[in-house]
Amino acid sequence: MTAAYGKAYISDADFFAEREEVLKTWPTGSDVDLDEAVAYHRTISDDKKFTEALKKAAEEGRVLVQPRAGVALVDEHIELLQKLAAEADLLPTTIDAYTRLNHYEEAQKGIERSVAAGKSLLNGFPAVNHGVKECRRVVEAVSRPLQVRHGTPDARLLAEITLAAGFTSFEGGGISYNIPYAKKAPLELSVKTWQYVDRLCGYYESKGIRINREPFGPLTGSLVPPCVSTSVAILEGLLALEQGVRCVTVGYGQLGNLVQDVAAVISLRELCDEYFRKFGFENYQLTTVLHQWMGGFPEDEAKAFAVISWGGAIAALAKATKVIVKTPHEARGIPTAEANLQGIKATKQIVNMLAEQHLLREDSLQNEVELIKKEVRCILDRVFELGEGDFAKACVRAFASGVLDVPFAPSRFNKGKLMPVRDSSGAVRILDWAGTPATDEVREFHRRCVEERGVSEGRKPSYHMLIDDIYAVSKGRLVGCRR
Amino acid sequence: MSTENVSGPTIVLGVIGSDCHAVGNAILYRVFSEAGFNVVNLGVMVSQDEYIDAAIETNAKAILVSSLYGQGELDCEGLRERCIERGIDDILLYVGGNLVIGKVDYAQTEAKFKKMGYDRVFTPESDLNEVIKLLYADIKERFGE
Numbered sequence: 001m002t003a004a005y006g007k008a009y010i011s012d013a014d015f016f017a018e019r020e021e022v023l024k025t026w027p028t029g030s031d032v033d034l035d036e037a038v039a040y041h042r043t044i045s046d047d048k049k050f051t052e053a054l055k056k057a058a059e060e061g062r063v064l065v066q067p068r069a070g071v072a073l074v075d076e077h078i079e080l081l082q083k084l085a086a087e088a089d090l091l092p093t094t095i096d097a098y099t100r101l102n103h104y105e106e107a108q109k110g111i112e113r114s115v116a117a118g119k120s121l122l123n124g125f126p127a128v129n130h131g132v133k134e135c136r137r138v139v140e141a142v143s144r145p146l147q148v149r150h151g152t153p154d155a156r157l158l159a160e161i162t163l164a165a166g167f168t169s170f171e172g173g174g175i176s177y178n179i180p181y182a183k184k185a186p187l188e189l190s191v192k193t194w195q196y197v198d199r200l201c202g203y204y205e206s207k208g209i210r211i212n213r214e215p216f217g218p219l220t221g222s223l224v225p226p227c228v229s230t231s232v233a234i235l236e237g238l239l240a241l242e243q244g245v246r247c248v249t250v251g252y253g254q255l256g257n258l259v260q261d262v263a264a265v266i267s268l269r270e271l272c273d274e275y276f277r278k279f280g281f282e283n284y285q286l287t288t289v290l291h292q293w294m295g296g297f298p299e300d301e302a303k304a305f306a307v308i309s310w311g312g313a314i315a316a317l318a319k320a321t322k323v324i325v326k327t328p329h330e331a332r333g334i335p336t337a338e339a340n341l342q343g344i345k346a347t348k349q350i351v352n353m354l355a356e357q358h359l360l361r362e363d364s365l366q367n368e369v370e371l372i373k374k375e376v377r378c379i380l381d382r383v384f385e386l387g388e389g390d391f392a393k394a395c396v397r398a399f400a401s402g403v404l405d406v407p408f409a410p411s412r413f414n415k416g417k418l419m420p421v422r423d424s425s426g427a428v429r430i431l432d433w434a435g436t437p438a439t440d441e442v443r444e445f446h447r448r449c450v451e452e453r454g455v456s457e458g459r460k461p462s463y464h465m466l467i468d469d470i471y472a473v474s475k476g477r478l479v480g481c482r483r
Numbered sequence: 484m485s486t487e488n489v490s491g492p493t494i495v496l497g498v499i500g501s502d503c504h505a506v507g508n509a510i511l512y513r514v515f516s517e518a519g520f521n522v523v524n525l526g527v528m529v530s531q532d533e534y535i536d537a538a539i540e541t542n543a544k545a546i547l548v549s550s551l552y553g554q555g556e557l558d559c560e561g562l563r564e565r566c567i568e569r570g571i572d573d574i575l576l577y578v579g580g581n582l583v584i585g586k587v588d589y590a591q592t593e594a595k596f597k598k599m600g601y602d603r604v605f606t607p608e609s610d611l612n613e614v615i616k617l618l619y620a621d622i623k624e625r626f627g628e
Contacts (some may be wrong), residue, residue: 095550097501101528106501110557121585123553149555151503181503183528222506299608317500331607334553410505410527467510 004389006242013385018196022156025106028131029157034203034416037164040136041209050145050169050212051247053090054287054321063315063351064322068096068149068342070124072114074134077125078141079309081336085144087102087344090322090417093138093167094149095158096124100181104128124336127162133163147171147212153178154193159200169212169249170201173236175217175395175404179411187399187413191392194236195243202244210247213240213291217251217268221294222408222467223420223428224253226264227375228436231404233268234275234380239391241281248272249321251289254311256478257427262359265290265318270369271376287321290314292347295329296474304328305346305475306388307469312347316354323347368427375442379403382437402435422469423449424456424466426478431461490521492622493543495534497525500558503550507580507607511549518615532560535569540613544622545575551607555582563600575621577614579605 010018023029044054057064067084070093071077081091098107107126127135127148141148147169148162155177160168171177174191182190201211215236219229241247250272252264269288276284292311297304308326315323325336329335329341333342359365382403387394398404405418417434429446430436434441438446454461459482468480476479494515498508505527512524523537534546545568550558559578565573578601582592593604602621605614622628 097503101501103501110554113557121557154619159491183526220505275526315610329586332586333551336582339586344532369508407511408506412502438570463513470506470510 005384005387005391006238006281007082008195008242008390008392010195010336015196015199019160020158025157026128027100028128028239031132032160032164033204034164038204038207038209040164040166041168041204041294044166048091048143048145048168049210051210051285053145053449054247054249055211055285056309057089058287058321061318061319062355063290064089065325065344065347065351066090066092066147066322066328066346067325068092068094069337069340070096071120072096072111072122072126073120074130074137075262077119078138080337081138081142083124083144084340084344085132087341087348088144091144091146092149093127093146093162093433094124095148095152096122096126097151098122098160099124099126099128100150100152101153102157103155108215124154128158128232130182132161132164135162135167139166145169147214151177151188151216152420153183154195154252156196156200159197163200163204163211169214170197171214172197172216173232174234174238174392175399176219176237179399179406179414180216180220180410181410183410184412187411188392188396189271191239191395193243195239195392198240198245199244201240205246210285211245212247212249213245213408214249214251215240217289218253218291218294219406220408221253221291222343223255223295223408223466224376225420225423225428225430226252226255226260227265227379228404228418229253229270230264230271230372230376231379231383232406234272234376235383235395236277238279238281239395240390241276241284246283247285249287249289250371251291253291253294254256254314255428256310256473257425258314259368260427261314263372265314267369267372267376271373275380288318289322290320292326294475296471297326298476299331301328303476304330305342308343308346309350312350313354316351317359344407371442371445375438378437380440400465403437405434419463421450421461421466421468422453422479424453424479431466453479491519492628493521493523493541494545494547494618495523495525495541495543496547496549497529497534497536498527498549499529499531500549500550500554501528502550502552502554502558503527504549507551511547511611514611515547515615517519518519520618531565534562535566535571538568538571544626544628545577545618548576548578548601550578550580550582553581553584555580556584557583559596559601562600573625575618575625576601577595577603577605577618579609579614580607587600
């Protein structure tokens with residue numbers, strides 16, 4: 001079954017032909033010079049390279065702390081990152097929502113309006129509009145490794161510009177930056193354009209410049225069962241490796257139940273190794289990232305800090321390589337630099353306090369790890385059958401048939417039939433599997449968990465229970481109460 | 484576009500601009516439908532003209548605009564003027580979510596959006612049962628239904 005896979009490497013001729021078209025899609029594309037970019041990367045010191053920081057942290061068993069942040073204008077963005085550098089181990093550049101949809105004209109208006117307003121009216125940094133030189137000013141002004149974080153179905157030009165500017169890590173993937181982030185972008189196209197992004201990173205790798213690639217783990221961040229997010233992470237990891245990427249960080253969004261969350265990170269790491277090797281990939285650098293709770297946050301800042309710290313605890317106990325932090329302003333959207341710093345500090349305090357502690361591999365943890373592994377293998381077996389030797393086809397067909405189905409995704413190319421719900425202990429189980437395959441034994445386990453909660457709450461598990469779960473954390477609990 | 488045949492007033496629902504936050508939209512659709520409205524749900528990433536086209540086509544009494552990603556200020560401006568241009572001057576405009584960048588005092592945001600021509604402005608914490616009551620009352624007052 002695995003024999004035909006792993007051979008869709010984009011040839012030099014195809015890559016450079018496509019590249020010519022990509023660079024024409026906005027005027028700043030003409031400033032990208034790949035040879036100059038490679039030479040520039042050779043001058044970047046190790047302490048500013050994402051891959052080096054991850055490698056060192058993995059060796060030392062440390063959890064690195066990284067915020068999200070991005071504003072419209074270059075000088076303001078630099079000022080923001082310099083403030084965050086005081087506490088953060090790794091820095092981001094979060095891209096605005098117009099750029100994510102390749103609406104560069106609108107981003108340009110946003111830049112102009114932000115200049116006029118004297119404050120950022122965009123929810124991120126429009127890197128394509130700023131171009132290589134301006135982005136490089138950001139790279140040179142900060143003392144930490146920098147990653148591009150976004151949500152872009154077609155990120156080819158964004159990758160060309162930011163990597164040429166000296167960014168050393170690029171988040172996203174053909175599934176994870178389409179299904180949760182777009183409505184009309186065909187999956188076939190996003191997977192294809194992300195193969196280009198991976199091929200570009202692979203090109204840098206072939207020149208001795210290692211770029212870190214990070215599939216976006218949490219997907220919609222709305223009660224996504226671990227088996228779904230893990231399957232997607234493995235597929236995107238394989239797609240990246242196939243194009244020559246050698247440094248992959250796979251992610252998971254905290255759901256709230258300690259045992260399930262730690263088990264999810266452990267099984268994510270172990271399953272990635274299992275599948276990457278199964279398909280013949282060796283000599284890759286694999287690390288993990290835990291995203292603090294991605295759902296609705298409490299408005300009260302003290303309560304928000306509790307959610308943030310609980311996420312930090314999961315990252316530390318699961319031995320994730322890094323943690324992406326939320327802020328006390330999360331319920332109200334984009335945070336100030338000060339609020340962002342507070343989130344980082346709260347997280348650092350807890351990950352450092354837990355650095356020496358290990359959760360024993362007790363039965364309940366081991367059982368949960370085994371459960372997730374069984375679920376993922378069952379899903380991926382079917383996905384690889386559908387792909388007939390081609391990872392990209394496997395992804396597209398899996399979503400078209402509902403074998404992969406992400407809850408609450410805006411994309412038309414996602415069925416949206418799979419229904420999760422929490423059990424009495426807050427672990428996310430599946431109420432309706434829809435088209436997603438599972439063994440009878442696994443289905444029976446989920447059914448019993450959900451039924452038990454229904455009995456204890458005196459109501460039938462339904463969509464109403466799920467809605468209560470969606471609101472629960474912002475209202476001060478994990479398991480949703482009947483309204 | 485999803486609608487169900489119910490006898491209540493028709494309203495148009497959607498998340499404006501380049502915003503892909505889908506969870507709240509799914510919940511609003513359920514809650515307003517259960518409250519008896521005929522909800523035309525346009526989903527996420529809706530342009531101003533898409534709201535207006537749907538409102539004209541279905542003779543809607545209100546447009547409910549959501550925005551959670553912070554760029555609401557850029558996306559929402561001009562919707563009232565566009566409604567007037569297209570001949571639906573008196574349609575009710577509700578807007579809610581995290582409408583501006585940063586944690587800004589609600590009264591300030593409310594004033595800004597009311598000046599833009601929105602009839603009511605809500606936060607993510609607004610009680611939906613209250614919103615439903617207000618919407619029925621506003622429709623009755625403006626259209627006598």
